[in-house]
Amino acid sequence: MTVNPSGWRPSAPANEQGEMQTVTGNRALMLEEPLIFEIGSVNQTGVDFAELPDRAARLGGLERSRSIGLAGLSEPEAVRHYTRLSRQNYAIDLGLFPLGSCTMKHNPRLNEKVARLPGFADVHPLQPQETVQGALEAINQLALWLLNLTGMYGVAMSPKAGAHGELCGLLCIRAALEARGDMRQVVLVPESAHGTNPATAAFAGYRVESIPANVAGRVDLEALKARLGPDVAAVMITNPNTCGLFESDMIAISQAVHKVGAFVYCDGANFNAIVGKVRPGDLGIDAMHINLHKTFSTPHGGGGPGSGPVVLSEALAPYGPLPFVAKSPDGSFKIVEEENAGDEHPDAFGRMVAFHGQMGMFTRALAYILSHGADGLKQVAEDSVLNANYILRSLEDVLDAPFAQCGPCMHEAIFSDKGFAEGLSTIDVAKALIDEGFHPMTMYFPLVVHGAMLIEPTETESKASLDQFIAAIRSVAERAKAGDQSLKAAPVHAPRRRLDETLAARKPVLTYSDPQPAEAAE
Amino acid sequence: MTVNPSGWRPSAPANEQGEMQTVTGNRALMLEEPLIFEIGSVNQTGVDFAELPDRAARLGGLERSRSIGLAGLSEPEAVRHYTRLSRQNYAIDLGLFPLGSCTMKHNPRLNEKVARLPGFADVHPLQPQETVQGALEAINQLALWLLNLTGMYGVAMSPKAGAHGELCGLLCIRAALEARGDMRQVVLVPESAHGTNPATAAFAGYRVESIPANVAGRVDLEALKARLGPDVAAVMITNPNTCGLFESDMIAISQAVHKVGAFVYCDGANFNAIVGKVRPGDLGIDAMHINLHKTFSTPHGGGGPGSGPVVLSEALAPYGPLPFVAKSPDGSFKIVEEENAGDEHPDAFGRMVAFHGQMGMFTRALAYILSHGADGLKQVAEDSVLNANYILRSLEDVLDAPFAQCGPCMHEAIFSDKGFAEGLSTIDVAKALIDEGFHPMTMYFPLVVHGAMLIEPTETESKASLDQFIAAIRSVAERAKAGDQSLKAAPVHAPRRRLDETLAARKPVLTYSDPQPAEAAE
Amino acid sequence: MRYLPLSDADRSDMLRVIGAPSIEDLFRDVPQELRLKGPIDGLPLHASEMAVERHMTALSRKNMVAGDVPFFLGCGAYRHHIPASVDHVIQRGEFLTSYTPYQPEIAQGTLQMMFEFQTQVARLFGCEVANASMYDGSTAMWEAIVMGHRITRRNKTLLSSGIHPHYVSVAKTMAKFTEDRLDIGLPDLAATTDAERLIASIDDQTSAVVVQYPDVLGRITDLTPIAEAAHAAGALLIAVVTEPVALGLIRSPGEMGADIVVGEGQSLGVGLQFGGPYVGLFACREKHVRQMPGRLAGETVDAEGKRGFVLTLSTREQHIRREKATSNICTSSVLCALAFTAHLTLLGEKGLRQLASLNHARACEAADRLATIPGVRLVNDSFFNEFTLRLPVEARPAVHAMVERGVLGGVSLGRLYPGAEKLQNGLVVAVTETASDEDIAALETALKELCA
Amino acid sequence: MRYLPLSDADRSDMLRVIGAPSIEDLFRDVPQELRLKGPIDGLPLHASEMAVERHMTALSRKNMVAGDVPFFLGCGAYRHHIPASVDHVIQRGEFLTSYTPYQPEIAQGTLQMMFEFQTQVARLFGCEVANASMYDGSTAMWEAIVMGHRITRRNKTLLSSGIHPHYVSVAKTMAKFTEDRLDIGLPDLAATTDAERLIASIDDQTSAVVVQYPDVLGRITDLTPIAEAAHAAGALLIAVVTEPVALGLIRSPGEMGADIVVGEGQSLGVGLQFGGPYVGLFACREKHVRQMPGRLAGETVDAEGKRGFVLTLSTREQHIRREKATSNICTSSVLCALAFTAHLTLLGEKGLRQLASLNHARACEAADRLATIPGVRLVNDSFFNEFTLRLPVEARPAVHAMVERGVLGGVSLGRLYPGAEKLQNGLVVAVTETASDEDIAALETALKELCA
Numbered sequence A, B: 001m002t003v004n005p006s007g008w009r010p011s012a013p014a015n016e017q018g019e020m021q022t023v024t025g026n027r028a029l030m031l032e033e034p035l036i037f038e039i040g041s042v043n044q045t046g047v048d049f050a051e052l053p054d055r056a057a058r059l060g061g062l063e064r065s066r067s068i069g070l071a072g073l074s075e076p077e078a079v080r081h082y083t084r085l086s087r088q089n090y091a092i093d094l095g096l097f098p099l100g101s102c103t104m105k106h107n108p109r110l111n112e113k114v115a116r117l118p119g120f121a122d123v124h125p126l127q128p129q130e131t132v133q134g135a136l137e138a139i140n141q142l143a144l145w146l147l148n149l150t151g152m153y154g155v156a157m158s159p160k161a162g163a164h165g166e167l168c169g170l171l172c173i174r175a176a177l178e179a180r181g182d183m184r185q186v187v188l189v190p191e192s193a194h195g196t197n198p199a200t201a202a203f204a205g206y207r208v209e210s211i212p213a214n215v216a217g218r219v220d221l222e223a224l225k226a227r228l229g230p231d232v233a234a235v236m237i238t239n240p241n242t243c244g245l246f247e248s249d250m251i252a253i254s255q256a257v258h259k260v261g262a263f264v265y266c267d268g269a270n271f272n273a274i275v276g277k278v279r280p281g282d283l284g285i286d287a288m289h290i291n292l293h294k295t296f297s298t299p300h301g302g303g304g305p306g307s308g309p310v311v312l313s314e315a316l317a318p319y320g321p322l323p324f325v326a327k328s329p330d331g332s333f334k335i336v337e338e339e340n341a342g343d344e345h346p347d348a349f350g351r352m353v354a355f356h357g358q359m360g361m362f363t364r365a366l367a368y369i370l371s372h373g374a375d376g377l378k379q380v381a382e383d384s385v386l387n388a389n390y391i392l393r394s395l396e397d398v399l400d401a402p403f404a405q406c407g408p409c410m411h412e413a414i415f416s417d418k419g420f421a422e423g424l425s426t427i428d429v430a431k432a433l434i435d436e437g438f439h440p441m442t443m444y445f446p447l448v449v450h451g452a453m454l455i456e457p458t459e460t461e462s463k464a465s466l467d468q469f470i471a472a473i474r475s476v477a478e479r480a481k482a483g484d485q486s487l488k489a490a491p492v493h494a495p496r497r498r499l500d501e502t503l504a505a506r507k508p509v510l511t512y513s514d515p516q517p518a519e520a521a522e
Numbered sequence C, D: 001m002r003y004l005p006l007s008d009a010d011r012s013d014m015l016r017v018i019g020a021p022s023i024e025d026l027f028r029d030v031p032q033e034l035r036l037k038g039p040i041d042g043l044p045l046h047a048s049e050m051a052v053e054r055h056m057t058a059l060s061r062k063n064m065v066a067g068d069v070p071f072f073l074g075c076g077a078y079r080h081h082i083p084a085s086v087d088h089v090i091q092r093g094e095f096l097t098s099y100t101p102y103q104p105e106i107a108q109g110t111l112q113m114m115f116e117f118q119t120q121v122a123r124l125f126g127c128e129v130a131n132a133s134m135y136d137g138s139t140a141m142w143e144a145i146v147m148g149h150r151i152t153r154r155n156k157t158l159l160s161s162g163i164h165p166h167y168v169s170v171a172k173t174m175a176k177f178t179e180d181r182l183d184i185g186l187p188d189l190a191a192t193t194d195a196e197r198l199i200a201s202i203d204d205q206t207s208a209v210v211v212q213y214p215d216v217l218g219r220i221t222d223l224t225p226i227a228e229a230a231h232a233a234g235a236l237l238i239a240v241v242t243e244p245v246a247l248g249l250i251r252s253p254g255e256m257g258a259d260i261v262v263g264e265g266q267s268l269g270v271g272l273q274f275g276g277p278y279v280g281l282f283a284c285r286e287k288h289v290r291q292m293p294g295r296l297a298g299e300t301v302d303a304e305g306k307r308g309f310v311l312t313l314s315t316r317e318q319h320i321r322r323e324k325a326t327s328n329i330c331t332s333s334v335l336c337a338l339a340f341t342a343h344l345t346l347l348g349e350k351g352l353r354q355l356a357s358l359n360h361a362r363a364c365e366a367a368d369r370l371a372t373i374p375g376v377r378l379v380n381d382s383f384f385n386e387f388t389l390r391l392p393v394e395a396r397p398a399v400h401a402m403v404e405r406g407v408l409g410g411v412s413l414g415r416l417y418p419g420a421e422k423l424q425n426g427l428v429v430a431v432t433e434t435a436s437d438e439d440i441a442a443l444e445t446a447l448k449e450l451c452a
């Protein structure tokens, strides 16, 4: 008999809190669930197949001999397994998910439905182009709308996520520079940048140097100017930046960068705040990725899939990668890829991915844009900024808000842990919020604010929801300031208490090991 | 500001248990949710409409003037509202649901998918018949298979649930009797029968008399025979009966009933136990409803929709209701209803429902039958009986099993509260099971067993799942026998503690009342 | 078998615990000679999911899909756009695979939703209370009639000729057995309904007058005079609503004095589904609630004083009262009620009004255009989203001829009232927000050709 | 706007709390002259759900649906039947709308699922560890190559000519910038692969040899000799699997000595989706885990000692290590990994073997029948569910001509290798369990006509 080490115990120990324990380890609707390897078996299956006629295999003599060790479950067990697991997750569908920088907004169910239309979901990427005109038209329409929204010149649709888009942008820049024989080696990245920015620059073969922020939480223009020179290939700006502030010197920054022959890459993760309000193309930006899974609400799915189209300035567009969709004079759509790039797009830097990018995300984003329209997208930006400022102003008396004096924030509000009592930190506030029924905010990012708490409510939260969140965070913040050490025990109501991350990293257990025969016999 | 009286309180009282309270009333993933009337408003909407051209209304002068009072929610709020509510429910997808008589088995997701195919879901019931041949063929195919599985002569597909099927069966009987000028007035129903049996008999205009059970939990054949006479229209038997036992005298019962010119109605709610093992038609039954939402696994959905086709013997089939589907000589399918019944089915007792019955359940049941096939359905019966006997034998030493000595049970096992300590009853065991992560068994039904606990595991439970359930129930039963009064506090981990049903019935609050202006202003 | 978790090894282990030699032995109470030896005849063997899906898809493709063609059918089932989130909600396993909420501690989701549904239905119908759903509109109407008998202790019921003929047929069927007296007639192809006849027929034997609103031909009549006449004679007014969306625009039956209002909830959230499952709506006055059929969710508190909901007033119901219950209904249509309430919550009052206005506007547009076809006459003076045309030809063959032109052009009265000579040229046309301008034009063209 | 909960009244209340005169004022940091005054040009205004659904449906209907026709495309994307419960699981809001599980106390669902996925991938590939997903197979291959560089501190990589040309193209693109040296060739239309050439080319500069298994023409080669040769030279063997279902029947690359095994997981659970989103699989030896890219879930305990899972070894990742990270990947493809793991859990080892056998049997059947067409030659000696035919005519026009006959008959090598003369007559045909006998017959007929 396989026993779930995580839950089911045949006796009922009382826990520290003296809470009523159960023999199953379950707490009513909060159910413990073992691993598939503990409940399934290699002989169990949840899929039926028709009987097979016997015939000789032509497998080059490489038939498998050993068992793989893949546990199967019948369908009832499988549905229950994943349903139970799902119930151990927080999600937007459950409540406010104020993860700054991540833009966790409502995911319309219509978009899930359209992405599953057989005409999109059941189409092969290598089907002859005359059989996929609707798919190509959809990509083309989304591409054009992204261009309109950003005021840019070209767009590469294939990148698979934001970081992949960053890579695409930097490779365009590199290709443009190389085309003029200019082998620059440095990319400047603000201290406050998201980790993907420096990582991408390194991945693209650049040396990364940091540029400091000023007291107003923006890029220090003078410091930047001082560092700019002929070795700098690009500056990676995030705008609105990761402190939730608009880079008010953006035009000056772009001009300075262009002046030294470098390019401005903009991390567009925060496009949500300004979509429909201002066009990045008007800010002097040369390349910017758009996280369709943020601004255009394709679901995060626990960590992807995302989609990171990159809009490009006129200077960079010729270098954009293959493949892309183009409209032919006869109104039909075609794929420009290796074979016809020579005529149509000779300077492409290459290909980033097999096939055409995240079609399933394109259809969702397209439905999202159609649903909102130009007026709705503008409202998205306005409401997201309004919600963030409401939070900023409703909390600035209980939490330190380092940039609150500099004016309004954009779509997210940032606070520090200043004023918390000895021994208590941002993480304790965050974990206490879990008990209150909220996902914590982004913690300890960006690095430029001590014990940062970055709160992005998004525009899809109601005022009632914000008010409840504010009440909860005020209560927890007061406790943190008063030195209530019980915060360190939080969360107490979640499926798990705080987890030992050190143990996990010190002795990594990354896959399940079958019990040794001796154990199994117990 | 509207405050949720059920949950969110701006202060955090400690509860009796001294459990850590939150300001929101939430407990991490267990979230409190107000009523739509408390969070929504008549001006909020989650649906967009195109602008309307102005035009004069032709509403007969009956335009609405007053507000209706329907609160609306935006889509994000609505999705969250229902998601949160759903999380306060137990369900088969979460775990074992051992409700005896209710047959809570796994609901295959394939069946949900096929029921939603546009060719079934988006078809109007009054479409010309040449445009709904697939729908008619599906109904016909299901009807034929139900006939094969039951060995009966005809089937009425339109009844909307089990109780409606009972009504259909009794009306057939009544029509058959009236056709021979025989106005009998009594229907005999065993004590152990489900409440719908007597209620239906009364609804159909009959006087109900009860027949007793014998010590082996079956109908007392001699008592039945003694009561039978020319005033008896029908006997309603449940087989397997509500004690989970096969009526071993079934043939004798049928013969006795037929001998006095009465009919045998069989409540087929428990068909799950014998499907593919024995055909009700071979047991002398004249009419039997089949709960597609039990044996054929269409989902219960929190209390329907169900579907209750009724199979009929040769004697009753001519009286079955309209409409039904028939196959024409040319292979096409047609609806027999009022207009053509004269030729095809002149003795129909009438119509039970608008349109054709529960199409959405037919498609699911058809997919279920196709998936299992003749071999799988037999296995269904066998595994359901095996699982029930496993439970019976694994618990009979800790719980009183009144009929355990008489041999195996069928698909459900029954226990009594005999041996529980003073002050503790079946309900306390049931509520403690909630804390253990299980739905309680059927309680206090059937009435013939004191403090009855009727456990139907169904065939879609794994042995591991049964073992965990057995361990939990053993632990709880031991506590009940030992007089552990803390059981009376159970459940403690569920979204709610025990609810005051007396209060609810004494001062019924059946709809939400908007707060009076004075309250609202608070 | 993908749905059956037991392995053969499990089965032997379990038999050992049970102490039975074989599974067959567990069936020993079933007469040996009747037990089937192998898989039952006449059914295929088990099939893979792929095979089943293909079979069902092939069947489904033999039907003409409403959404694929210009579509104008109504008469008790209406095609509206259902927001995608509604289907998402009803597919939550915790709703889909749960049982009737007899264990309220772990069924608050269903119970609260029922309570919200009851409140919405009561408000929409202009009544004080509503139950948590019936099977459908037609059975709800019959239950209302017998509830009327219980209240008035009379058993004669007057049915308006504007009631959907299937509903009438159900009532007639049941009345045969319960010996209720029903008074029924055929509708006329005219703008005026039989309100006056009904009022004139009320007497001191009358338990209730039953009127559909809007009626099966789409006509809208003021119920106030009927209610007054009924009440004056100690009778009840029962109103039947088959298109609840109409109530976004027109007065509710409750406001006009109806004592019991029943209806079909299909048009919100549920979809066409070839006729079922649908959801019956049932509302009445608070003073009559103990005579009401069906489940009721009520508010209460738990042991800690927190608000919660339970099934209540169960002493009306079969599982408590058995043969003395107000109805035999048990399983009703809760998941469809969830779809209904979720759709209505998404709409809210604002959305419902907009939806209703849009329907009315589309219907007015279509009526005006179709009425210009030579020989075609609009029967209705008043209508919501459905009206009746008198064609210059028999409507039933015209409907079939329209199918050949790829148009589902309405319901012929010949289909609904076979044999009723005077109605054979009647065509009932429903026009909802889903009908585009092109759809209306296609109908116009088809009808023009057929009436030429 | 249905997705925006704030009312105008809310907006004014909130502005009052904020102390700002208008929403516009909150945008004061954005240069005034660049702020758009009204709704942006070039986009329509907001639309109802019904309108959007219609627009998208109309677009989707312009595509030929794989499931509607005889379908034989593969080459890196395979059409398998996906159990309905897989889609149900990935639509659970708690999976669909959750974020990367940085807060493990309320993300155990995703974390445990990742841990199970990692275990399945590792076992399937015959490796010790696997990560929690990459974007797709093509990017995973490049990440494996650069991981190889980090491990071996060499930067020359030999690519087999049997690798999917898109994958090669991605590697070539990236190598231009990283100055990695890649050695690449074109495949031959022959039964034997370039294994010998690869072995001969390994030298002490070689970081890794990369081989696809089965390869793009469907051929299956024993990797053992390549692994041995690579290891002897201090190089790694990287295997690429684009059809993981094959591993239900053939030996895993890990068993044959591959050090890193990457793959495309699309064929389990994910579906075709016109190329994305898919899910990259990535497995390797435990000793190399700290060089691995991507997220990893690991086991640990909570404060009460209960088992739980967390994201671990994050010091490899960009959010901790920034420019020193092993990769820049952040968002990967977790929901697709969920679909993959759910499908594989439903299959289990037994089901996977059966599925693989069925695929192989279907492919053998098709290969035998197609090879009898005059002029058509089967290139492969060995294959799993995909093989290459040499046609007597150019394959690319033949594919288009088959479309006119309603058959999606395979991928022409002309499409994949434009300009490569020697490959123009090659047609790659994939045959999965979804291909019926009638489908195969339709392909046979079409090809016969075109080759006549």
Ligand SMILES: Cc1ncc(COP(=O)(O)O)c(C=O)c1O
Pocket: A101, A102, A161, A162, A163, A164, A194, A196, A197, A238, A242, A267, A269, A270, A291, A306, A307, A308, D329, D330, D331
């Ligand atoms: C500011 C910022 N930049 C870049 C990224 C990376 O985007 P992705 O996760 O889609 O690769 C993120 C995502 O978290 C981000 O917040």
Ligand SMILES: Cc1ncc(COP(=O)(O)O)c(C=O)c1O
Pocket: B101, B102, B161, B162, B163, B164, B194, B196, B197, B238, B242, B267, B269, B270, B291, B306, B307, B308, C329, C330, C331
């Ligand atoms: C034995 C028995 N008979 C009849 C019924 C009534 O069936 P339904 O609820 O479908 O009306 C039930 C359902 O609970 C039952 O268990």
